[in-house]
Amino acid sequence: MDFWLELVELYEYKVQDLTEGRVPRGGRRGLAVLRDELLGAPLEPPLLRRLMETDRQYRLHQGNPVQHTRPRPGHGGQSTWTAPPTADSEESRAWEELQLLQWHQRAAAQARDLTLRWQREPEFGHLRVLYTVIENAERLSRPGTQPLAVPPAHDALMDLHDPEVTGRLAQALSALLLTEDGRTRVRAALSAVHAEPFPRHPDEDVLAARIAAAEREHVSHEAREALVRALRAEFPLPRDPRERPAIRAAARHVAQLLDPILDALPKPSLNGAPQGSILLAQHAGSAMRVPDDGAERLTVFLRGGSGARWRGLNIEWQPIGPNWQLQVGSQLTLLRPGLPPHERSQTLKLPDQQFRAFVSGAYMTLVVESHTALELGRRASTARAAALLLNPAQDFAFLRLARAAAQVMRGGPLQLEKLTPDSARKYLDATPDVLLSFARKGVETLVARLTRVGADDAAQAFRRAAQALGLHRVVADRLHAALHIALHDPETMPEGVPVTQVDLAPGGHFTSVVLSDEPLTLHVEGRGVTIRWDYKGELVVMMPGLAPMVLHDLLVARLPGGNLLLVRHGSWLGAALAPDVPVPTLEAAELSTDDIRMN
Incomplete structure (x- = not known):
C-alpha cells in the first residue's frame, strides 16, 4: 500500500x-x-x-475534458435510423451474458443455502453426494481419469462440518453451472452417482489374481494370510452395499433441488435486448428514455455517456484503460470486464441500500439487493447460534463451552471451577428473556473475537475448551461452525409472502412472511403460535402455556426438544423450528466419528 x-x-x-x-x-x-x-x-x-x-x-x-452524456439526435435532417441489433451484435451478446451473470449469482446463493442446510444432517449424505458429483464432473474434463466413489460419512479428510469447506463446495458447483459444458458434466456425474455410488475399482481383477496366486504359494498358513493382508492393503476396502439405498435417495433429492435452479437459466433471445431495456443504448429499439426509479435493475451502455440518476442516487462512470470506474452515491468501485465471468460482479454498500454491479464489455447492470433480506439473514444466523447456547443438554454444555472458548481466545488460563455443571444451575432458574439476552450477548462477544482470530486458530481454541470440559470435539465444531456462519456467511432468507397461516416444517430452515394487520398463526408440531400487534404497537408472540412475549428483532422460544426461532425486520418476519442437537462427551471419544450422530 x-x-x-x-x-x-x-x-x-x-x-x-x-x-x-x-x-x-x-x-x-x-x-x-x-x-x-x-x-x-x-x-x-x-x-x-x-x-x-x-x-x-x-x-x-491535455485538452481532453471529461466526457458528458451525448445528446440524442433529433428527427430533422438526415435520417438517423439504424438497423435493429441481431443476436450476433455486441449489444445482444452483452445482454445475454449479463442475464447469465445475474442468474449465476442467484444460483450461487441457492447452492450456498443448500450446503448450509445439508451441513446440519447427521450423516452429511447430501454433501457427500455433492462432493462426489463436483469431483467427478471435473474429472470428466480430463479423459482417462477414474470416477470417485462416494466417501464414507465423517471422512476425516473432508471436514464437511467446516463451513469454509462447504462454502468452497457451493462455489465449485456454481462455477460448473456457469457454462453449458459444466452443466452437462454435472448432470452426467449426478446420474452416474445415482446409478453406482461405488464404482468398481479398475484393478479389482488384478487384485483377485494376485490373491489367488498367493493362496497357491507353498508357505505356512500364517505367512499366506500375511501376504493376502498385504495385498489387500494396497486397495480400498469394499463398501457396505447397505449404504447404496440412502446414497441413491440423496442423489435423487440433490437432482430434484438442482432442477429448478437449472430451469431458471436464461433462454437465448433471437431479437437481442428487449425494447427500452438499456440506458444510453446505441440502437433506438433497445434504448431506455429515462431510468425507471421503480425498477430493481438498470442496464447501461457505458460508452454512451458518463452519468445518470437512478433511485435518488447519482451514478457516474468513466473508462480507466480496459476497465470502468463506477461511483454510486458515495461508493466507488472498479469494474474489470477482462476477469473470468464469475468474478465480474461487485457489491456496493450504501447506508440504506445495497447494489450489485455486473459488467460485460461496455455494458453494466446494477441490481438492487434487498437490505431487509440481508439484515434478516444476519439475525437468523445469530438466532440459530443463540439457540445452540440455550440447549440445556449436559448442563447447558454449549453455553459453558462458549464461556470457556472466550477465555481461551483471550489468552488467559481456563477457570474450570467457574464452568462446572453446578455453575449451570443459575441458567435453569433464569427467566426466558434474561437467558436469551445472556445467550445473545455471548454470541455477539464470540463473533467479535472471531474477527481477530484465524479460522484454524479459532477451531483449535473451541476444541481445547471442549476437551477441558469433557466434551467431544464435534460439540466444539458445531458451535464454531454456527458462529463462523453468523460472522462470515449469514443465511439467505426467502422472499416474504403475505399470508396469515404457516405450517412450520421441522427441518430447521426459515420461512419468510410479510406481516399485516391480521394475526399470524404458526402451526408448530401440533400447537398454534399466534403473532399479532397489540394496542401499544408491539409485536406479541402468544404460545399455549407461556406468558406473551414481545418480538423486537429476535426471539428464541424454548419448546420440548428444540427452539422456535423468530426474527423480524420491519414487517418482514422469518420463522424456523430448530431441533436440539445431541451433546456427546469424551466418554464417546473411543467411538469413531462415524458413530457420533448430530442432527
Whole structure:
C-alpha cells in the first residue's frame, strides 16, 4: 500500500508541474508511463479518488475534458435510423451474458443455502453426494481419469462440518453451472452417482489374481494370510452395499433441488435486448428514455455517456484503460470486464441500500439487493447460534463451552471451577428473556473475537475448551461452525409472502412472511403460535402455556426438544423450528466419528 501511495503522490507532483508550465521531472514520456501504470493498479477507494482527481486535471490540461452524456439526435435532417441489433451484435451478446451473470449469482446463493442446510444432517449424505458429483464432473474434463466413489460419512479428510469447506463446495458447483459444458458434466456425474455410488475399482481383477496366486504359494498358513493382508492393503476396502439405498435417495433429492435452479437459466433471445431495456443504448429499439426509479435493475451502455440518476442516487462512470470506474452515491468501485465471468460482479454498500454491479464489455447492470433480506439473514444466523447456547443438554454444555472458548481466545488460563455443571444451575432458574439476552450477548462477544482470530486458530481454541470440559470435539465444531456462519456467511432468507397461516416444517430452515394487520398463526408440531400487534404497537408472540412475549428483532422460544426461532425486520418476519442437537462427551471419544450422530 505504501508503494502505491508514493506513486500516486509522485503522479500528483508531476501533474502539478505540468499544469504550472514546468516540464515534469523525468519528462512527459515518464509521466505517461507512470499514468498508465497507476490506471491499472489495484488501488484502495480513497487512493483511487485522489488518482482520479489528479488525472482529471491532467486530461483537462491535455485538452481532453471529461466526457458528458451525448445528446440524442433529433428527427430533422438526415435520417438517423439504424438497423435493429441481431443476436450476433455486441449489444445482444452483452445482454445475454449479463442475464447469465445475474442468474449465476442467484444460483450461487441457492447452492450456498443448500450446503448450509445439508451441513446440519447427521450423516452429511447430501454433501457427500455433492462432493462426489463436483469431483467427478471435473474429472470428466480430463479423459482417462477414474470416477470417485462416494466417501464414507465423517471422512476425516473432508471436514464437511467446516463451513469454509462447504462454502468452497457451493462455489465449485456454481462455477460448473456457469457454462453449458459444466452443466452437462454435472448432470452426467449426478446420474452416474445415482446409478453406482461405488464404482468398481479398475484393478479389482488384478487384485483377485494376485490373491489367488498367493493362496497357491507353498508357505505356512500364517505367512499366506500375511501376504493376502498385504495385498489387500494396497486397495480400498469394499463398501457396505447397505449404504447404496440412502446414497441413491440423496442423489435423487440433490437432482430434484438442482432442477429448478437449472430451469431458471436464461433462454437465448433471437431479437437481442428487449425494447427500452438499456440506458444510453446505441440502437433506438433497445434504448431506455429515462431510468425507471421503480425498477430493481438498470442496464447501461457505458460508452454512451458518463452519468445518470437512478433511485435518488447519482451514478457516474468513466473508462480507466480496459476497465470502468463506477461511483454510486458515495461508493466507488472498479469494474474489470477482462476477469473470468464469475468474478465480474461487485457489491456496493450504501447506508440504506445495497447494489450489485455486473459488467460485460461496455455494458453494466446494477441490481438492487434487498437490505431487509440481508439484515434478516444476519439475525437468523445469530438466532440459530443463540439457540445452540440455550440447549440445556449436559448442563447447558454449549453455553459453558462458549464461556470457556472466550477465555481461551483471550489468552488467559481456563477457570474450570467457574464452568462446572453446578455453575449451570443459575441458567435453569433464569427467566426466558434474561437467558436469551445472556445467550445473545455471548454470541455477539464470540463473533467479535472471531474477527481477530484465524479460522484454524479459532477451531483449535473451541476444541481445547471442549476437551477441558469433557466434551467431544464435534460439540466444539458445531458451535464454531454456527458462529463462523453468523460472522462470515449469514443465511439467505426467502422472499416474504403475505399470508396469515404457516405450517412450520421441522427441518430447521426459515420461512419468510410479510406481516399485516391480521394475526399470524404458526402451526408448530401440533400447537398454534399466534403473532399479532397489540394496542401499544408491539409485536406479541402468544404460545399455549407461556406468558406473551414481545418480538423486537429476535426471539428464541424454548419448546420440548428444540427452539422456535423468530426474527423480524420491519414487517418482514422469518420463522424456523430448530431441533436440539445431541451433546456427546469424551466418554464417546473411543467411538469413531462415524458413530457420533448430530442432527
